[in-house]
Amino acid sequence: MNGLTGLVVEHIFKQFDNLPVLGDLSLEVKENRMACILGPSGCGKTTLLNIIAGVISPDSGSITGCQDKKVSYLFQETRLLKWKTVRQNIEFVLKDHLPVAERRETVNRYMEMVGLSDFADYYPAKLSGGMKQRVAIARAFAYPANLLLMDEPFNGLDLAMKMSFIKAFTDLWLKDRRTALFVTHNIQEALLLGDEIFVLSNRPAHVKHHITVDIPHQERTLEHPQIIQLENTLYNIITTA
Amino acid sequence: MHSTTRNSLITLASVVFLLVIWKLIAVVIGADIIMPAPETTIRDFANIVKSPGFWPSVGATVLRGLAGFFISCILGLGVGIAAGLSSVVYWMVQPFLTIIRSTPVMAIILLALIWFNTELVPVFVSCLMGFPIVCGNIIQGIKNVDIQLVQMAHIYQVKPWRIVLELYLPSLLPFFMGGASTAMGIIWKVIIAAEILSQPVLGIGTQMQTAKTYLETARVLSWTIAIIGVSFFFESLMHALDNKFRAWR
Numbered sequence: 001m002n003g004l005t006g007l008v009v010e011h012i013f014k015q016f017d018n019l020p021v022l023g024d025l026s027l028e029v030k031e032n033r034m035a036c037i038l039g040p041s042g043c044g045k046t047t048l049l050n051i052i053a054g055v056i057s058p059d060s061g062s063i064t065g066c067q068d069k070k071v072s073y074l075f076q077e078t079r080l081l082k083w084k085t086v087r088q089n090i091e092f093v094l095k096d097h098l099p100v101a102e103r104r105e106t107v108n109r110y111m112e113m114v115g116l117s118d119f120a121d122y123y124p125a126k127l128s129g130g131m132k133q134r135v136a137i138a139r140a141f142a143y144p145a146n147l148l149l150m151d152e153p154f155n156g157l158d159l160a161m162k163m164s165f166i167k168a169f170t171d172l173w174l175k176d177r178r179t180a181l182f183v184t185h186n187i188q189e190a191l192l193l194g195d196e197i198f199v200l201s202n203r204p205a206h207v208k209h210h211i212t213v214d215i216p217h218q219e220r221t222l223e224h225p226q227i228i229q230l231e232n233t234l235y236n237i238i239t240t241a
Numbered sequence: 242m243h244s245t246t247r248n249s250l251i252t253l254a255s256v257v258f259l260l261v262i263w264k265l266i267a268v269v270i271g272a273d274i275i276m277p278a279p280e281t282t283i284r285d286f287a288n289i290v291k292s293p294g295f296w297p298s299v300g301a302t303v304l305r306g307l308a309g310f311f312i313s314c315i316l317g318l319g320v321g322i323a324a325g326l327s328s329v330v331y332w333m334v335q336p337f338l339t340i341i342r343s344t345p346v347m348a349i350i351l352l353a354l355i356w357f358n359t360e361l362v363p364v365f366v367s368c369l370m371g372f373p374i375v376c377g378n379i380i381q382g383i384k385n386v387d388i389q390l391v392q393m394a395h396i397y398q399v400k401p402w403r404i405v406l407e408l409y410l411p412s413l414l415p416f417f418m419g420g421a422s423t424a425m426g427i428i429w430k431v432i433i434a435a436e437i438l439s440q441p442v443l444g445i446g447t448q449m450q451t452a453k454t455y456l457e458t459a460r461v462l463s464w465t466i467a468i469i470g471v472s473f474f475f476e477s478l479m480h481a482l483d484n485k486f487r488a489w490r
Binding site: 053054055070071072073075077079081082083084085092093095096097123124125143 | 389390392393394395396397398399400403407408411414487488489490
């Protein structure tokens with residue numbers, strides 16, 4: 001590992017009410033790479049993200065590389081303030097971090113990137129589910145974070161919408177390549193987005209397998225022969241205990 | 242037909258129906274002292290509106306009502322926020338709220354008559370009526386603040402004062418407005434009761450009590466119309482404010 005950059009998670013243990021959720025979990029994400037955590041539902045993926053984000057603390061183990069770093073978090077839910085417009089929702093997280101002029105420019109740029117410029121003054125109640133998700137993505141990217149955490153952000157979207165999001169998301173990410181950690185239970189999402197894929201075991205979760213995907217993001221499709229091959233590999237890893 | 246026009250017509254028909262029933266009862270009874278006819282009452286109402294004592298009396302009642310309303314809102318907001326955030330305060334205020342809620346209004350008025358001067362009694366009573374409603378709603382509101390939103394704001398390192406101002410307060414607003422509207426409706430009812438018993442120099446309640454003493458039934462009804470008007474005006478105002486605050490719905 002190249003010193004202080006990126007993110008290093010070492011020997012994390014966490015239990016809730018004597019139920020061990022994470023057991024000796026270690027992984028590292030190199031700077032400017034997108035890592036993906038793939039694991040069964042309820043195996044502690046969200047707990048791991050929350051520990052990295054500093055929302056909860058681990059029982060033992062250490063996390064290095066993300067102290068003093070600003071963290072963006074794309075939640076399973078959109079978590080928008082319904083009394084604020086699209087623009088105000090993005091501004092809400094930027095006000096304490098960017099001066100007015102730069103903030104305005106940033107908000108405009110990211111609203112345009114997710115195709116919501118025409119909806120800048122709409123309240124969330126007037127937007128479709130997919131549009132709200134795009135506001136949340138714009139908010140996460142507009143925030144000047146060094147580390148981007150994502151907790152199954154494509155859950156509950158139909159396939160066509162999901163594919164268009166993954167495309168929009170990849171385009172956004174490729175522009176500045178922030179270190180990112182992405183949690184999913186979906187093998188295809190993991191293969192379309194991740195540079196590194198960490199497969200988690202059942203509870204108490206630890207990394208039971210790690211693969212690297214070397215295909216450039218722009219070339220990744222579900223029909224790509226190497227992706228199909230990796231999909232089979234991952235499927236076998238997940239289904240064998 | 243446009244539905245709002247239709248609804249207005251239905252309301253109008255209902256008012257006409259009420260007046261017809263009123264007139265019929267007045268004719269059957271045939272004694273103005275028991276049930277004055279609607280036209281007699283309306284004529285009397287026009288007279289008191291023109292009389293020099295009308296606006297000062299209405300003004301005094303409105304001022305007392307608004308004073309009671311604002312004090313109960315401020316107290317309710319303060320205590321409600323404290324009780325919503327701290328379980329110690331919550332369990333501490335429960336007995337007070339329960340006692341205030343279950344004490345009959347008349348008992349509170351009688352005690353207030355003993356404790357305070359006549360001008361203060363209606364204000365005190367309306368405060369005591371409004372406070373538990375606003376307070377209860379604020380506690381509900383605090384418990385309804387979306388923890389996921391608060392967590393989001395913490396992760397994005399939004400400053401605490403901004404979280405209070407832009408997240409907590411807007412979440413509380415509908416609850417506060419709901420409580421304030423209910424309190425506003427109740428206050429006009431209790432303030433008249435308090436004025437009738439405490440007899441301040443000026444006030445709609447004082448005027449009603451005087452009219453009753455002289456058996457001027459039409460006058461009692463006229464002052465009733467005046468307080469209904471006051472109550473309706475302020476309730477509409479609260480409704481308009483509520484709609485304005487919640488443009489995002």
